[in-house]
Amino acid sequence: MYVxxxxxxxxRFCHWLIxxxxxxxxxxxLYIGNPAFIGTQGTEPTMAVANLFSMETIRYxxxxxxxxxxxxxxxxxxxxxxxxGDRLFPNFRSTGYWQGLVEVMAYYAxxxxxxxxxxxxxxxxxxxxxxxFLMFVEAVTGLAMYAMIKPNSWLAGLFGPVNxxxxxxxxxxxxxxxxxxxxxxxLLGHVYMVFxxxxxxxxxxxxSIVSGRKNFSEQPADAKPGxxxxxxxx
Numbered sequence: 472m473y474v475x476x477x478x479x480x481x482x483r484f485c486h487w488l489i490x491x492x493x494x495x496x497x498x499x500x501l502y503i504g505n506p507a508f509i510g511t512q513g514t515e516p517t518m519a520v521a522n523l524f525s526m527e528t529i530r531y532x533x534x535x536x537x538x539x540x541x542x543x544x545x546x547x548x549x550x551x552x553x554x555x556g557d558r559l560f561p562n563f564r565s566t567g568y569w570q571g572l573v574e575v576m577a578y579y580a581x582x583x584x585x586x587x588x589x590x591x592x593x594x595x596x597x598x599x600x601x602x603x604f605l606m607f608v609e610a611v612t613g614l615a616m617y618a619m620i621k622p623n624s625w626l627a628g629l630f631g632p633v634n635x636x637x638x639x640x641x642x643x644x645x646x647x648x649x650x651x652x653x654x655x656x657x658l659l660g661h662v663y664m665v666f667x668x669x670x671x672x673x674x675x676x677x678x679s680i681v682s683g684r685k686n687f688s689e690q691p692a693d694a695k696p697g698x699x700x701x702x703x704x705x
Contacts, residue, residue, distance in 0.1 A: 608646070
């Protein structure tokens with residue numbers, strides 16, 4: 472059996488921190504787009520609930536989670552350069568990548584019974600790279616809208632021009648909103664694939680995000696120096 476490291480402790484921490492922030496941001500973002508409690512009249516219990524779920528409170532939670540998200544994203548970028556297991560991204564210049572991508576896609580389309588063993592298969596690696604790019608765009612568009620609140624701040628000088636590049640603040644909002652729904656759909660597919668790989672392929676995908684290791688019966692095609700922990704027989 473071959474045991475390989477996947478994500479570092481920092482990478483696993485960032486995974487859960489980013490995932491938690493995305494859930495909070497998505498829920499609060501839906502509320503901000505369509506608030507349920509914005510009235511100023513009603514009974515005392517009703518007003519207590521209204522104050523608890525006021526736009527001000529929800530916006531504060533959204534902004535706080537957004538800055539934590541940005542910090543975690545920057546730390547995750549740092550880890551890409553510091554640990555090989557945190558940079559299992561696709562190599563577009565490799566013929567093996569394209570062959571593996573077609574093979575894995577055919578497997579998940581039930582056109583093949585097997586595919587090569589990977590620490591992170593080409594389809595997953597490509598999806599993660601795309602998601603990280605969208606996270607960057609989401610952060611930039613979010614900061615561009617936040618900068619409009621404080622037009623004289625350094626954030627406005629740095630991210631304010633994004634609104635002009637996209638046409639206006641409304642278009643920035645639309646891009647931000649659409650990407651949020653892409654994240655929601657990705658999350659559904661991601662959870663399904665994690666359980667599928669853990670149950671059907673028995674790759675330890677679910678436990679690896681906690682332990683940082685995966686067990687394989689054969690050498691992975693994308694094995695890299697420094698990731699292998701040990702080799703056991705049986």
